Amino acid sequence: MLQVSIYRYNPETDTAPYMQEFQVDTQGRDLMVLNVMEMLKEQDSSLAYRRSCREGVCGSDGMNMNGKNGLTCVTALSEVVKDNKLVLRPLPGLPVVRDLVVDMSIFYKQYERIQPYLLNDTPAPAIERLQSPEDRDKLDGLYECILCACCSTACPSFWWNPDKFVGPSGLLQAYRFLADSRDTATKERLSELDDPFAVFRCRGIMNCVAVCPKGLNPTRAIGKIRELLLANAT
Amino acid sequence: MSTMRSLTFDAIIIGGGGAGLRAGLELSQSGKKTAVLSKVFPTRSHTVSAQGGITCAIASADPNDDWRWHMYDTVKGGDYIADQDAAEYMCTEGPKAVFELEHMGLPFSRFDNGRIYQRPFGGQSKDFGKGGQAARTCAAADRTGHALLHTLYQANLKNGTVFLDEWYAIDLVKNANGDIVGVIALCIETGETVVVKSKATVLATGGAGRIYASTTNALINTGDGIGMALRAGLPVQDMEMWQFHPTGIHGAGVLVTEGCRGEGGYLVNKDGERFMERYAPNAKDLAGRDVVARSMVLEILEGRGCGENGDHVFLKLDHLGEEVLNKRLPGISELSKTFAHVDPTNAPIPVVPTCHYMMGGIATNVHGQAIAQNEDGSDRIVNGLYAVGEVACVSVHGANRLGGNSLLDLVVFGRAAGKYIESALNEGVEYLEPTQSDIDAALVRLNRWNESESGESVPELKRELQQIMQNSFGVFRQEDKMEEGVKQLSDLRERIAKAGLSDKSQVFNTARIEALELDNLMEVAEATAIAALTRKESRGAHSRYDFPDRDDENWLKHSLFFPNEKRVGKRDVNFAPKTVERFEPKIRTY
Numbered sequence: 001m002l003q004v005s006i007y008r009y010n011p012e013t014d015t016a017p018y019m020q021e022f023q024v025d026t027q028g029r030d031l032m033v034l035n036v037m038e039m040l041k042e043q044d045s046s047l048a049y050r051r052s053c054r055e056g057v058c059g060s061d062g063m064n065m066n067g068k069n070g071l072t073c074v075t076a077l078s079e080v081v082k083d084n085k086l087v088l089r090p091l092p093g094l095p096v097v098r099d100l101v102v103d104m105s106i107f108y109k110q111y112e113r114i115q116p117y118l119l120n121d122t123p124a125p126a127i128e129r130l131q132s133p134e135d136r137d138k139l140d141g142l143y144e145c146i147l148c149a150c151c152s153t154a155c156p157s158f159w160w161n162p163d164k165f166v167g168p169s170g171l172l173q174a175y176r177f178l179a180d181s182r183d184t185a186t187k188e189r190l191s192e193l194d195d196p197f198a199v200f201r202c203r204g205i206m207n208c209v210a211v212c213p214k215g216l217n218p219t220r221a222i223g224k225i226r227e228l229l230l231a232n233a234t
Numbered sequence: 235m236s237t238m239r240s241l242t243f244d245a246i247i248i249g250g251g252g253a254g255l256r257a258g259l260e261l262s263q264s265g266k267k268t269a270v271l272s273k274v275f276p277t278r279s280h281t282v283s284a285q286g287g288i289t290c291a292i293a294s295a296d297p298n299d300d301w302r303w304h305m306y307d308t309v310k311g312g313d314y315i316a317d318q319d320a321a322e323y324m325c326t327e328g329p330k331a332v333f334e335l336e337h338m339g340l341p342f343s344r345f346d347n348g349r350i351y352q353r354p355f356g357g358q359s360k361d362f363g364k365g366g367q368a369a370r371t372c373a374a375a376d377r378t379g380h381a382l383l384h385t386l387y388q389a390n391l392k393n394g395t396v397f398l399d400e401w402y403a404i405d406l407v408k409n410a411n412g413d414i415v416g417v418i419a420l421c422i423e424t425g426e427t428v429v430v431k432s433k434a435t436v437l438a439t440g441g442a443g444r445i446y447a448s449t450t451n452a453l454i455n456t457g458d459g460i461g462m463a464l465r466a467g468l469p470v471q472d473m474e475m476w477q478f479h480p481t482g483i484h485g486a487g488v489l490v491t492e493g494c495r496g497e498g499g500y501l502v503n504k505d506g507e508r509f510m511e512r513y514a515p516n517a518k519d520l521a522g523r524d525v526v527a528r529s530m531v532l533e534i535l536e537g538r539g540c541g542e543n544g545d546h547v548f549l550k551l552d553h554l555g556e557e558v559l560n561k562r563l564p565g566i567s568e569l570s571k572t573f574a575h576v577d578p579t580n581a582p583i584p585v586v587p588t589c590h591y592m593m594g595g596i597a598t599n600v601h602g603q604a605i606a607q608n609e610d611g612s613d614r615i616v617n618g619l620y621a622v623g624e625v626a627c628v629s630v631h632g633a634n635r636l637g638g639n640s641l642l643d644l645v646v647f648g649r650a651a652g653k654y655i656e657s658a659l660n661e662g663v664e665y666l667e668p669t670q671s672d673i674d675a676a677l678v679r680l681n682r683w684n685e686s687e688s689g690e691s692v693p694e695l696k697r698e699l700q701q702i703m704q705n706s707f708g709v710f711r712q713e714d715k716m717e718e719g720v721k722q723l724s725d726l727r728e729r730i731a732k733a734g735l736s737d738k739s740q741v742f743n744t745a746r747i748e749a750l751e752l753d754n755l756m757e758v759a760e761a762t763a764i765a766a767l768t769r770k771e772s773r774g775a776h777s778r779y780d781f782p783d784r785d786d787e788n789w790l791k792h793s794l795f796f797p798n799e800k801r802v803g804k805r806d807v808n809f810a811p812k813t814v815e816r817f818e819p820k821i822r823t824y
Contacts, residue, residue: 012739042693045745046737050274053452055488055569057380058278074572097423098742104275117388118339127292128336130348136341143341143374143381147277180339 002026002081004036006047007089010098017096019087026077033065033072033080033088049100056213059148063100064089069150069211091153093162106162107149107169114166114174114192119185135181142176142221144214145169151208151218157201164197168208168218171199175221178228190225190232199225238429238673243269243396245434245655248403248417248459250276252284252379252644253623254438255386256331257602260652262395266659271398271419271430273454273747276387280440280452281644284379285565286355286493287371288335288645289638290328294345295352295369296360301325302814303360304370308639311357311522312593312632313774313784314819315472315792317808320628323600324639324646326813331645332372340385342374343562353562354496355637356520357824367520369496371638376491376565382641402747403458405676406435406466406619409666413617414466414604416668418676422747425740427680429673433663434620434655437463437596437604438648441624442758444751446589446708447700450482450489459625461754463596464761464797465679468606468616471627471792471805472594473758474766474776477635478709480526482588484546486573489590490566490583492637495519497562499551501530502582503538509547514824521824524634524775527587531709534586541584548582555579587709592758593635593775594765595627597792597805602626602651607794607805618665620655622647629792632807633774682731683749689734692749699726699752703759707766712779716767723760730756761795768802769793786819 001023009017022040034051041047049072050060056074063072065080066087080086094102120129152158152167166174174193177183193199199222208218245261247254250272261268272279293299305325309316336342336350343351350372358368374381390397400422407416407429416431442457443449460470480501481490495501500519503509513529514521521529530547533539540548551559551566556579559567563578570578597605597613604619623644630643706719730752737745771785772778791804809816 010739011741041745042691045691046739046743048742048744050278052274052278052454053280053283055283055486056572057377057565058274058280058282058452060274060278076572101742108275112391115392117385117392118337120337124333124337126333128333128342128350131344132348133344133346136344139341143384144377146282146380147275177339180341182339 002036002077003085004040005085005087006040006100008099009096010046030076030078033075033077033086034061036077036086037072048098057146059146062091062148062150064092069154071148071150071213074213091149093153093159104149107152107167110166110170111147111173114170115189116173116177118177118180118183120182121184129182131181138179139176141216142172142179145172145216146214148213150211150213154207154211156205156207157203161197161201165201166193166198168222171202171225172216172218172221175225178225190229193225194229199229238427240429240431242431243267244432244659245436246271246417246430246432247436247438249279249438249440249623250274250397251279251438251440251623252281252383252386252641253648254436255383255390256645256648257436257438257622257652258395259386259389259393260649261656262390262393264656266656269396269398270390271401271403273400273402273422275399276397277384279383280455281379281383283452283489284382284641285376285489285491286496287353287373287378287638288332288382288641289355289358289371289636290332290642291325291370292329292332292350292352292372294349294372299368299370301328303362303368305814306362306817307357307359308630308636309632309817310363310822311634311636313634313822314632314790315629315773315807316632317629318811318816319808320600320630322811322814323650324630324642327646327650328642331642331649335382335385335645338385338389340374340381342372353493354520356492356495356517356526357522357636358520367517371493371496373493376493376563379641402750403462404680404750406462407668407672407676408466409668409672411666413665414619415665418673418680420680423742425743431668433618433659433665435618436602436620436622436651436655437625438622439625441592442755443589443592445700445703445755445759445762447704448482448487449589450479450487451589456751457754457758458751459621460595460761461757463604464757467798468596468604469794469796470595470761471597471794472629472633472765473761473795474769474793475593475633475774476589476762477523477591477593477775478527478587479590480523480530480587481549481585482590483569483573484584484586487588488569488573490549490569490585491563492523494549494551494563494566497558498554499549502548502550503533504540504544505538509533509538517824522634523637525824527709528777530587546584546586549585550582551578552580552582591635591640592624593627593629593631593633595625596621597794598626598628600628600647600650601654602647603654607803620651622651633776679753680750683735683746684738686734689732690729692733692745692752695726695730695733696752696755699723699755699759702726703762707763710777710779711766713767716763720763720767723763727756727760761797764800765793765795765802790819
């Protein structure tokens with residue numbers, strides 16, 4: 001029997017959060033953590049968590065599993081369980097709505113802040129804008145972000161300044177547009193980021209890289225933004 | 235319920251996937267007060283899982299490509315019950331819609347000349363089937379849906395669309411004249427129920443693959459829009475037509491894109507034989523999905539399946555080489571390792587046909603207006619109601635959708651509905667305000683669950699429903715099994731009507747949402763079952779052992795399921811494209 005310890009909090013009935021213990025019979029199968037949660041929800045239907053695609057592309061089910069952030073649907077028990085024990089907590093650093101569901105407003109706000117859309121002030125042609133395969137390659141490792149927030153909520157700098165530091169996810173997206181040969185707003189984008197907090201609160205801790213379920217590297221993108229900011233400094 | 239708050243928008247769009255976001259974008263660009271209401275944050279919608287691409291004659295891979303060839307493929311792929319005016323509209327408007335996506339920033343893969351990369355997909359041809367395989371599917375590696383959904387969400391942010399994220403639509407509000415004038419919706423985070431009033435209610439709720447035990451679909455694909463339409467007494471069209479994707483990962487059901495075969499992968503049986511050469515000598519592994527899925531099932535039934543239980547076949551990709559896999563199919567390699575414990579660079583992926591797409595849905599015209607039927611069999615527009623994307627049946631997919639046509643359907647018809655609604659609102663529409671009793675009628679089932687004392691649990695009932703559909707309404711169908719299935723569903727409906735919701739809390743109560751979703755799964759399953767039993771022929775994805783042939787004399791028609799009488803009627807297929815000669819039904823071979 002797998003021992004599962006889950007963070008529980010329902011603001012309607014609980015004055016404080018607590019950990020609830022469950023036992024799950026996995027019949028020796030190497031299930032995904034999400035499968036275990038579905039089994040638990042059948043035992044206790046009041047358990048709340050988000051999930052959608054169950055294949056690691058929608059980013060709904062970011063969670064802290066035995067101390068490390070990741071997606072429950074693509075994390076096999078064999079990857080996280082230690083001593084037959086699994087501890088599930090909500091993503092750290094964000095307000096808890098209920099159980100494993102966090103309020104992601106500030107995370108989304110930082111995403112919106114970097115103007116996450118192509119800006120191009122030239123008239124669009126009748127067909128697509130051309131882009132060389134080499135220029136397109138520059139977007140690899142950036143556009144794949146699924147906004148699961150595993151990285152930003154693993155980042156101590158984001159924990160301290162979630163309102164001022166854009167955070168690894170938002171900065172990865174900022175660089176995705178800076179790096180796009182079709183985008184003409186580089187100057188404006190950089191000036192929006194040019195303050196002591198937005199980018200420079202990154203201390204190169206690299207928790208973001210360690211947890212990204214898509215294998216992306218926000219620290220590298222942040223480094224590139226720093227270089228651009230320094231090159232543009234007057 | 236006099237304390238219930240009401241919200242008012244020019245247009246309310248229910249669903250934040252590709253179709254809903256494209257409609258929302260069109261309307262917010264026009265300055266209309268538009269809200270997109272979605273039960274998940276929009277980028278969690280199932281569009282995100284689309285992999286291989288968006289099929290469209292943008293003439294990049296082949297400068298001589300022609301939208302008419304794409305239209306021909308689509309009509310043939312649909313086994314001739316696709317509406318030809320709609321297929322024509324999609325194929326002619328498609329290039330504009332795709333270029334717009336590119337202008338918004340969608341990171342398409344590229345050819346050396348800088349144009350959008352296109353790959354071959356199933357059922358594609360040049361020169362009306364006479365010129366060999368075409369390469370018409372525009373791709374962003376194998377993450378096209380993700381790229382498309384995020385790009386559309388971003389474009390909506392740019393244009394100030396109002397988002398009601400994590401709100402759940404419960405039922406349509408219908409006024410005394412039968413016009414749809416809004417929807418009852420529940421804020422998941424707070425539990426508050428509101429009435430959302432609007433002159434245009436757009437259903438963009440996606441598919442319902444979760445009626446089957448094995449599906450490529452996200453857990454959220456529960457047919458909420460179909461359920462709402464049926465409870466409002468509206469008919470749904472061609473619900474027997476479910477696509478089983480040839481390559482779902484065995485066991486997990488996770489999708490492996492047809493693009494794998496487009497890039498040169500192929501299926502083999504336990505003898506290592508490339509068996510599609512026998513079933514489709516010309517197109518082979520790139521025949522229509524229905525054809526490939528049936529061939530796979532026949533291989534398995536005839537004892538040539540792979541694995542200990544002989545219950546799957548293999549998708550071979552290793553000969554493509556690491557470079558192609560890394561460059562063109564990186565997501566597949568990831569999914570294969572995670573869910574099949576197989577690295578496709580050196581071993582084949584175990585795959586099996588898996589429920590993937592609902593060709594049927596709410597009948598609409600090319601403007602997305604929902605269509606019901608008058609007593610004389612003529613079409614009747616349902617005022618105030620629109621449907622776009624998978625929940626709609628416009629119908630461009632007929633009895634079998636071609637790969638890459640769903641993403642095109644989303645953006646072309648999301649856009650078209652947005653444009654039509656804008657002009658309708660500009661001309662002015664007036665519907666009767668809903669009365670309190672109209673609103674109360676839409677609250678009945680929420681109240682039922684909220685007042686339930688005890689009863690059978692939702693997950694158990696859901697599992698039974700999925701098993702019934704899997705057993706009786708799969709790739710191959712026959713009368714007696716289907717009759718048994720219909721009977722089992724009818725019993726299940728009574729049990730669901732007495733099922734219990736034990737958690738009555740307000741804040742982020744996902745048990746309540748799952749209960750409400752179960753009602754919708756039930757509606758979809760029943761419509762599917764009864765329509766499948768009634769269509770006594772084999773066409774596209776609907777294959778019957780007892781009626782193995784296509785019957786154009788009786789069934790070159792849409793089926794229309796009427797919920798109140800649980801009756802199946804027929805509706806004419808459109809054979810009147812505006813700018814080209816109609817495509818006459820022919821024997822369909824690949």
